[in-house]
Amino acid sequence: MYNTFMKFVFLATSYATIYLIYVKFKATYDHNHDTFRIEFLILPSLALALLINHYFNFLEVLWTFSIYLESVAILPQLFMVSKTGEAESITSHYLFALGSYRALYIFNWIYRYATEGHYDPIAIVAGVVQTVLYCDFFYLYITKVLKGKKLQLPA
Structure with missing residues (x-):
């Protein structure tokens, strides 16, 4: 029951997000840089x-x-940040949260392997690829945003 309920919640929030992107906040879309x-x-x-x-x-x-x-889905956002040379504060916090969520999976894999002997090579390789894609962004986030500066890429 819980799993079914959560799937409906996930679908509803996904549809709501799509609505917000394509209807309510359509004017904020940056055609020139995307x-x-x-x-x-x-x-x-x-x-x-x-x-x-x-x-x-x-x-x-x-x-x-x-x-x-999913492992490469962040590339368009990272490409946009690299093309514009900077990221809004909320965007940089969002990207950091996404990267952190993925990096925390590494601990889950270690725990599951230690307690259950389970590992999924497809999920692990894809997760490592995704985490590696975030590493450069993590460095910029830690050295700039956490010190109160705007995230701008080095020239």
Whole structure:
């Protein structure tokens, strides 16, 4: 019951987020700087999911695709930050929270392996890739934002 309820909550908040992005806050979209081509993330993630998965069935390939895509999904935001050379305060805090959430998974993997002997190489490799993508941002966040400065990339 809890799992089903949480899935509905997740879907409802996802739909609400999509509504807010495309309807309520549409005017805040930065067309000039958002030039990242998402097919460069989607197509390799799909190809990798078709080639490397636990079992070759529809749901397993979809799950694997979502894991691979999640690991690189932050690239458009990081690309936008690198293109503009700076990030709003709320954006930098958001990116730090996302990176921290992913980095905390490492402790979960260690705990699960120590207590259950369980590990998922697909999730671990994708999670490490995602965490590595955040490392440069973490350095800038710690050296700039936590000292009260605006996040600007070095020239």
